[in-house]
Amino acid sequence: DVKVTQSSRYLVKRTGEKVFLECVQDMDHENMFWYRQDPGLGLRLIYFSYDVKMKEKGDIPEGYSVSREKKERFSLILESASTNQTSMYLCASISLDRSNYGYTFGSGTRLTVV
């Protein structure tokens, strides 16, 4: 089974802190994604990466950055956490194999900024 592992299930940080959310996948997928999930808004794409050291902005990149130094790891960085970044963060990777095309999601990190 493809595994997408997010390092923390719950995280509490203070306003202004720099926050790192880590995501690792074990199936050699090239494309990886970060979303945030909020009630009534669904999942919104923050950033994605289609190769090492490559990144693309999604729909809501403000206040975030990403790092992809190795193929299996995609990190989301909150440069200076704010209370409006309190949310559930989901990482995903995608299989481009036609027979198994689709996303696999991590179990999420619930971040609370106080």
Added chain:
Amino acid sequence: AQSVTQLDSQVPVFEEAPVELRCNYSSSVSVYLFWYVQYPNQGLQLLLKYLSGSTLVESINGFEAEFNKSQTSFHLRKPSVHISDTAEYFCAVIRWDNNNDMRFGAGTRLTVKP
């Protein structure tokens, strides 16, 4: 850009009743279509997907969805729901010509009552 509209934010139904969760999308190019389910306090699970071929796709637990290109819809149906189907359901699309980045609807909360 594509967008996804789930027309009902909440759908309450009684057990053994039929249900339809509606999803419409807008895109200038062809898309792949997905339904995900999220049970309380759990991650996202793929329910079913349409990539090509037959426009009617089925899941293993009795759900089905039909791709209607002319109406740009991908409604999810089940003829008889169970209490255990209570969950949040997300419709999602990927454009054929894009970087495989997925866009989601806001979600529909299905509540099955005894």
